[in-house]
Amino acid sequence: MNKIAQIQKDVQEYYGQTIQKTDDLKSKVCCPVDSLPNELKPFLKNIHEEVQERFYGCASSIPPLLEGLTILDLGSGTGRDCYLFSQLVGAQGKIIGVDMTDEQLAIANKYIPYHMERFGYSETNVDFRKGCIEDLKSVDIEDNSIDLIFSNCVLNLSPDKEKVFSEIFRVLKPGGELYFSDVYAGRRIPKHLQTDPVVVGECLGGALYLEDFRRIMQKVGFLDFRTVSQTRLDLGNPEIEEKAGMIDFYSTVFRSFKCNLEDICENFGHVAYYNGTIPGHLHEFELDDHHLFRKGMPVPICGNTTNMLSETRYKEHFKIVGDFSTHYGPFDCTPEPTKNDYDNSGACC
Template sequence: MATDVSTGFVTDAVKDYYGKLLSSSQDLKTSACCTAEAPPPHIADALTRVHEEVKDRFYGCGSPIPAALDGITVLDLGCGSGRDAYVLSQLVGPKGRIIGVDMTEEQLAVARRRQDWHAERFGWANTEFHQGYIEDLAGAGIADDSIDLVVSNCVLNLSPDKPRVFREIFRVLKPGGELYFSDVFADRRLPATLMGDAELVGECLAGALYTEDFRRLMADSGCADARTVAASPITLSSPDIERKIGFASFTSRTVRAFNVPLEDRCEDYGQVAVYRGVLPEHPHAFDLDDHHRLHTGKPMLVCGNTADMLSRTRYAPHFTVTGDRTTHFGLFPCAPADAAATSGTETWSGCC
């Protein structure tokens, strides 16, 4: 996973691309840094109250905004012009706190310029924006165990030192805290030399996370089970970029992980979870990931990891989880439904 290209080159390339070369999302040459699907209604509604200049300078690939946000502290990595930060500002409410970190001064200038405008419109001021690097959150003033939720929108791929980023994320997350992010993933390891191409770096392709290396990075950071929430293919509309990339294919994925001790496989303890249906935006069902949709009031047999994700995090008030670890029934058949359908066999792999 190492690269022969200097960290300084990558950092400068990203700063120039997003600070100087791009004037709006319309200047992008691929769909990698564009949101593929319409946001949920409550987020779409919040977006109507975000300043147009902030939205015009948005370069994201998803909608990494989970549920159960009231009153929590959120850290937005690579916050850019502040679009997601200002959406989150509304959802956490006046008792919550939003901290944005970005290294590009031109982007931060937009976010800061509109703070008073948003505070007046929302009725509260709960945003702050720090200049800094996501590899060094301590340098940006983020303390240990101080954050309930870390979000990021198509930024982690831009880092030249991803292991350090994930170590920093789990350093600042409180026990039970959540990482919820959207980013670009590749189906193979890409040549390190691509990180020397400023355009491919800026288009979020050269640094795309190889899915298996991501799994290993998370395990090294202390997270044995990260879940894919949603995924969609990325279109490479530029022939020149297609030529440079070769045969690799890319997806935009939204992923969640928790700062909770988990097992590296999904184990069966006979536990059952019931969603209470009390989250306003999710009255009928809650999607934990792409293969766990918990319908309101309907008991669902879950693995030990899923039970812990629902009972040892801020989601605990919204679920009833029964059963303990006194009896073990072996591995739990916990995998995406499409994986089993594709293979034609029963799948007993872990959830990650």
């Protein structure tokens, strides 16, 4: 068996047999470090307890403005996030969850009728498909067909991450958003840990070094991506900590868009005003860890941020003044002091 097939087999065994619920995990990595925002808590209450008991995500952050969207959840597990999205997109929206592990899919599928009844839908808007996230054609996901791609603590488990990110770029609609949580490392993981089934299964052995992540993103077409939040992980297991040695791990939420982006931020003199119209964000909206838009307050933005806000579903919620006719040089990319231990905001300001 080649290395890629071996890693996938180990991961399937880990999530199919070794662990049966969140409490079986051997570290504190795959637990929600961000609590779900208050406005989403009532939706969580509608989700079956067996699905919730097997939630292995590393964050609980989701973007706004979901009504009517087609959302793809990569590595959907038993479907906790899919069932949250199912309620938020409404009956006109659609959720596709892709996972390769039969046991995870069996639980996700078992509760479709329960959730449809609970959400008051006459037919399901959730579709779980068995497949590998490295090959989304094999699960019939067409080019430019998805509004929002989401994933929670999965991409680190992939043995071919560049393939996954290029598939993401392929299937995202122009103007679509990639929004996901995963585990990252402040340095490259040594070879022997990349094949340790427990360290890999706990979402550590396959964690990408943040700068290698940036290289992959820029190579596949996400020239600028933004850090929404980043929390240094306490592994909570002395044996795994000893194996990890000096490696620092982070639970990170990133977002990017399939829109016109440059590899560094450039200044065209744009200014953005937030209208205060995004449900749940009436006073302010945080695009990333260094762009907080307060209702009505002018914020100077670079060309990339301009396009993120004007070529996507966020466009109705901002007034942007300026055009691309005059270039004033690079945008000052000095990040604001952040709440995070490690600030890596890709190519952006």
